[in-house]
Amino acid sequence: MTLSLARFCRHLLFFSRRDRLEQELAEEIEFHRALKQDDPAMGNITVAREESREVWSFMAIEHFWQDLKYASRMLRRSPGFTALAGLSLALGIGGNAAMFSLVNTLLIRPLPFHQPDRLIRITSVYPVAGLVLFQQESRAMDVAQVSSARDYNLTGQGEAVRLAGSAVSANLFSVLGVPVEIGRAFAPGDDRPGSDSSVILSHALWTSRFNADPQVIGRVVTIDNVDRTVVGVMPAGFSYPAARVQMWIPKRVDPSKVVAYYGEVDGAFSPLIARLRDGATLAQARGEIRAITAHLDSQFPWPMPRNFNLDARVISLQEDMVGDVRRKLLVLLASVGIVLLVACTNVASLLLARATTRRKEIALRASLGAGRFRIVRQLLTESLLLAFTGGVAGLLLAFAALSIFRSALPINLPGLAEVAIDVRVAGFVALLTLATGLAFGIAPALSASQIDLAQTMRGGGQRATRGFWARFRGWLIAAEVTLTVVLLVGAGLLTRSLQALVDIDPGFRPERILTVRIAPNQSFCKERARCIALYDELLRRARQVPGVLDVAAANTVPLDGQFPNQPMDIEDRPHTADFPAPMFWAGAITADYLPLMRIPVLAGRGFSEADSATTAGAVLLSESTARRYWAGLNPVGRHLRIAGETRWRTIVGVVGDVHQSSLSGGVPPGIGGAMYMPYSQSVQAGNELPAAMNLLVRTTGDPAPIAQQIRALAVEQNPNVPVGRVEAMESIVSGSISDFRSTMGVLLSFAITALVLAAIGIYGLVSHSVIQRTYEIGVRMALGASKPNIVGLIMGQSMRFVAGGVVAGVGAAVAFARLMSSLLYGVAATDPVTFAGVIVFLFGIAAMASSAPAWRAAQMDPLKSLRVD
């Protein structure tokens, strides 16, 4: 048959006129009848009409419509089943939709830069001299440099405010290939001394602080007390190197300032990124990096570690930006995929059960002439409608799920803000819905359509167990158990890790401590006495606030993300290439800091008010630092010097280790120790007194009500000084692992969802097999089987499948745990306690789920059960 366009058009025409056609046909047949009155009656008018109608209409669509109406009636008739199946599908589909939007935006979609596949990151960090050398010598790359985000004071534009910014090489925006929204990007030479007082704003900053005024170009703003001219505004959505960065200032390139040029001052050691030039290959770039780094090493004016940076590698910029989040995303993606699989399996198993109980209804349809294909199609329509319901609900759930998943990722991840439920996600949900509908629908539909008409109609239907499909259901349950074990083990390992993290002694006691960040401009502290006086006065007044026990100030508090450090000279340890100046974490604290934080003094003494700007330099070492450099010796009385200074400082005591950088106790690479200086004697990069400090207050009771008073006090003291975050120390501690906590929460909720579904599946399987075996059970009881015998018989059957699932699940969980091993802390990926716990727990749940129907079976009256249909 030729299905031409003309025929299709006629078909549409016929279809639209089918009422008139029907009238005409009736008239025509009437005429026919009138003429052939003499003939013996032959032919059936109804058939003629029906068949004609079929010619006019689109049967496929009409059948589909019928199927759909029928399906929705079936689903409405068993609301419990529909709600359960729809909800589990919605959970699975919604979770996957949210996860898809994250993975698509963060891992798959190219970076929002020009030709992002040509952008690379050179691992390790380089001084400014490295940038210059790379720009001079590289033939394969255009190289730029970006400092990591740092806080700056923006003044002269409304209330003084502290904002994150990044110092970048003048060519950064051209290397990334992102044009400015208005104004201009930095020009070559904007990073030379004298012409480097410009700034580029983010779109968000431009709109929030400058009312999106286009006249902002050329305006002068004050950033950390330096007047800078606004030259450009970046387009909305641009965020690099971190989501919180609001402005970019040029990095100063000044070879005459040797320390700043080669050294680590103000985050000068920072990452290099590059764009491969046209025609250049990655291999060429690698070769160049090695050669140029070696050249750079030979230029340093002081000894550097041997083979400094020679292990630098090239990774794609995308890989660099996503970093270790990739692994976490993959774990979450796998988990949420498993949840959907469990949901599908569960619905398939429930549908299989329904298929057997609906056997009579289907047999009736078959005997009325429905073909096997038609029945399969009918049942598949039901599954697809179910999946569609789940898909729509899932799409709504995805919005909630996305905000939960987001909390499991670092807040500063560039691009995280752009993740949204959009058309692409909706398309993904549509595909997923179709796939799940077919996946869980096909087996039940096939099983239901395999019907022995005569036998079913005779009435033995309920009793006859179809061997294959009953076993198939068992396998589905086993698969569900397998997947559930995987998720439970994952969640269990994370829970144990979190417990280990919470149990960690971080080296201080965070209870009832408030911290207030106070950040005068660095220039305020040019005159050291002025800064010291500011904090002395603040501490004095804070101590008078009712409810305050102790007060202290420190340049950084543990786990707040700041990590001040200094290169150190150590007495009697001359620097060589094998022993370069070690970098120490460098705390600047007032006398009461250690007792306030309950950091113990292990040897010598702590600081007192007597350690002042005019007395001899005193430092404290952390316990592990003392052990590292003076193993077996007493370090008290020995000397340290900040590299570049002339005066030596005396070690007056050793204090307990504090987890400064992360709760798990890890330190950033390249840090070789930790020391404390009295605030009045302290220096930070550039040999100035640290200006930005934290006020710490230990209170008698709940610190929350006091927070406002302390804040007001600080603002009153000097209105030009931005008072930043006021935060309880405990919330800083828990905040440092909040994304870990969220990851665990997400995985745990996945595992619980899977577990509930599996329990429902097992319960359904056993209840159903009890119904099917009613007759057999009756016979057994009549022959003398005891109630425990019956319970054992029923439970034994289901527990065999559960046991199989557990065995397979343990194997799969080992692989899954290896995938997530980098997320774990203080617990092995093969932690036997977790595995044993999960196995016992799962068997317990499975036993509970199957014991109820088994017990009901044992309570049956054998006489009644023998009479069953």
Added chain:
Amino acid sequence: MGANNKAIEILPGTLDLLILRALVGGPRHGYGIAQRLRQVSDEVLQVGESSLYPALQRLLLNGWVRAEWGASDNNRRARYYTITAAGRKQLASECAEFARMMGAIQKVLETA
């Protein structure tokens, strides 16, 4: 149908062909087509309304016949069917096909 021993059930698929052939002589209404087939086949081929009218709808849909309302011999309103050019083409090709098949069947019946 088919209980009457002088009537024969029409081979499936050939009804369209027969209708088209019956229309080559000129426009006919439904009853006229049935009459024509019966006469020409010496009362062997009897077409009932239940198969005739759906078949005509199919032919209309395929564009092989056209239908127009007109007045019948006894001045009643009747629908007349006319074969179209496409219908003639279809008839020619189906006739050839049918002849080929009949020949083949004949051969098998005579020799096998």
